[in-house]
Structures are given as C-alpha cells and as structure tokens.
Amino acid sequence: MAATTNKNLIFRLGGIGFLLDLDHVVEVVEQIAEILDPSRSDIGRGIVSALKFRKTWIPVVDPALKLGLISSVKIKEKTALVLQGIEGNWAILVDQVVELSSGEHLRLCDTPFLLKVSAMGCYSELLLLNNEPLVVFEPERHYGSDFVPV
Amino acid sequence: MKRFGLFQLGTLDFALSLQQIQKVIQDSKLYQLPRLPLAVAAVLVDNDRLVPLLDLSLLFGGGSTTGTKTLRYQILVESEYGTVALPAELTGKIVAEKKGTLSTEASPKEAWVIGEFDYQNTKYKILDINFLAIEMTQNFWRNKPDTSGARRHPL
Numbered sequence: 001m002a003a004t005t006n007k008n009l010i011f012r013l014g015g016i017g018f019l020l021d022l023d024h025v026v027e028v029v030e031q032i033a034e035i036l037d038p039s040r041s042d043i044g045r046g047i048v049s050a051l052k053f054r055k056t057w058i059p060v061v062d063p064a065l066k067l068g069l070i071s072s073v074k075i076k077e078k079t080a081l082v083l084q085g086i087e088g089n090w091a092i093l094v095d096q097v098v099e100l101s102s103g104e105h106l107r108l109c110d111t112p113f114l115l116k117v118s119a120m121g122c123y124s125e126l127l128l129l130n131n132e133p134l135v136v137f138e139p140e141r142h143y144g145s146d147f148v149p150v
Numbered sequence: 151m152k153r154f155g156l157f158q159l160g161t162l163d164f165a166l167s168l169q170q171i172q173k174v175i176q177d178s179k180l181y182q183l184p185r186l187p188l189a190v191a192a193v194l195v196d197n198d199r200l201v202p203l204l205d206l207s208l209l210f211g212g213g214s215t216t217g218t219k220t221l222r223y224q225i226l227v228e229s230e231y232g233t234v235a236l237p238a239e240l241t242g243k244i245v246a247e248k249k250g251t252l253s254t255e256a257s258p259k260e261a262w263v264i265g266e267f268d269y270q271n272t273k274y275k276i277l278d279i280n281f282l283a284i285e286m287t288q289n290f291w292r293n294k295p296d297t298s299g300a301r302r303h304p305l
Contacts, residue, residue, distance in 0.1 A: 044279075110200070114288075115193070115202055119184075133193065
C-alpha cells in the first residue's frame with residue numbers, strides 16, 4: 001500500500017534512515033565547512049550553528065541531539081538540508097542524503113506497542129522501504145513555534 | 151502435553167514454553183531507531199511489522215548490545231504486550247516436559263525466571279516473557295529482583 005504520493009527525501013543520521021517530505025526542503029547543501037559558524041549557537045533552542053545561505057545567516061539544528069543519536073560524521077562534513085519554516089528558512093544537519101523516493105515504494109508500519117513510550121517526542125510514524133524501517137522526520141518537532149527543547 | 155524450546159545465550163541456558171514461540175529466524179537484518187530503550191538491542195522486521203530485540207545478555211551480565219546484535223538466531227516470542235525477539239546462539243531443541251524435570255519455584259534473585267527445566271543435566275531457566283517484555287522495553291530494567299513481585303506472571 002502506498003503511504004503517500006509525495007516525493008520524499010531519504011537521509012541517514014546516526015545509522016538510522018529518515019524520510020522527509022520534499023515539500024519541506026528548500027535546498028540541499030553538501031559543502032558547508034566554509035559557510036558554517038558554530039559560534040552562533042543557541043543550545044536552549046536546539047540551534048548548534050548558523051549557516052550562510054543566500055546572503056543571510058540561518059539557524060542550524062542538529063536533530064541527533066534531540067533524537068539521542070551518535071553520529072560519526074564531523075559537523076563540518078555533514079550535509080545541510082535547508083527547510084522552510086514559519087519564521088523563515090532554517091537547516092538541519094544530516095550524515096548523508098541517500099535518495100529521492102516516491103511514495104509508491106513505501107509501506108506503512110506501526111510502531112510496536114512496547115516502543116511507543118520511547119518513540120514519544122521523537123517520531124510518530126514509521127514507514128518501510130525495501131523492508132527497512134524509516135523514521136518520518138517531522139520538522140516541527142525540532143525547530144519553530146512548537147519546538148520543545150530536551 | 152507441554153513442550154519447551156531450549157536455547158543458549160552465553161552462560162545462560164533458557165527455556166520458553168513452545169506455545170509462546172512464534173518462529174526462529176536466522177540472520178535477520180537488525181535496525182536502530184531513535185531513543186531505543188537501553189535493554190533493546192535493535193529492531194527487526196518480520197512480515198512488515200517491527201519487533202524489538204531484547205538484550206538478554208543483560209540477564210547474566212556477560213555480554214553487550216553489540217554482542218546481541220551479532221548473534222545469528224532470533225526467536226520471536228509472543229508476550230501479552232506484543233511480539234518480542236530474543237537472541238540465541240544455537241537453534242534450540244524442542245523437548246516435552248516429561249523428558250525432563252520441571253520446577254516452578256520462583257527464583258528470589260532472578261525476577262525474570264518463573265521456573266527451571268532440568269534436561270540432560272542442564273538446568274534451563276524458564277523465562278517470564280511478559281515480565282521481560284515490559285521491564286526491558288519501558289526502561290525499568292535494573293537486573294535486580296523486584297521485591298514487590300507485582301509484575302510477575304505465573305507459569
């Protein structure tokens with residue numbers, strides 16, 4: 001069964017596959033070392049750095065912190081996904097962008113009852129792609145007016 | 151006639167009621183998810199459903215999550231709260247109760263044991279799968295007896 005008809009971006013972070021609705025994505029920036037300023041952080045709001053994007057500085061969030069993931073990729077070697085937000089553009093850092101996927105290859109997958117508590121606050125939906133569970137990335141959990149710091 | 155599945159993991163010889171065992175799978179691919187409980191080593195996918203793999207090495211303090219993930223066999227077991235997977239080193243034996251000696255005395259030191267099955271001079275601990283499923287997935291796991299016994303399930 002197709003879970004969605006939208007195009008999705010699949011990325012990896014801390015060894016886990018995530019799926020992000022392409023409608024959220026403004027641009028994928030792969031070389032960030034020269035345009036990243038970690039001194040402009042606001043950890044209380046989950047912001048680890050600022051990224052120069054289209055002649056302005058935008059906040060950068062590392063989802064690994066909220067999700068409790070350990071990434072082996074150094075911050076300046078990560079890929080930034082610039083996302084649309086209510087307050088303007090912002091970016092997340094990911095280890096690797098894998099591919100674009102259409103919804104037709106995805107299958108819905110329930111979060112097991114026994115893992116619902118641990119999933120709370122991190123994700124609410126899982127999908128299967130080629131029998132691999134992918135976490136549906138929900139940007140509003142990480143930045144913006146609904147963001148709750150951990 | 152009651153039958154048991156007998157398995158081994160490190161220094162732990164354990165038994166499960168055959169009624170609880172759904173299947174034994176080999177070399178299943180294991181995946182991580184964000185904020186998995188400490189006693190859940192990974193998840194596996196079986197027939198489009200996710201199954202948490204419990205880190206049974208914590209029961210005898212003789213291993214690690216990494217070790218659990220490299221084991222080749224996973225036993226899918228039915229608990230009252232959903233299916234869980236247990237790691238095992240060998241494909242087990244299925245033995246009828248009358249072939250061994252069954253003791254249903256609870257262990258005061260091991261709250262996750264609901265009895266013992268003695269078969270060919272090996273004592274297999276009968277796991278309380280409902281207790282383990284809840285304790286290990288809800289971050290209650292302390293590897294210490296629960297003095298209240300409130301979550302224990304009879305054999």
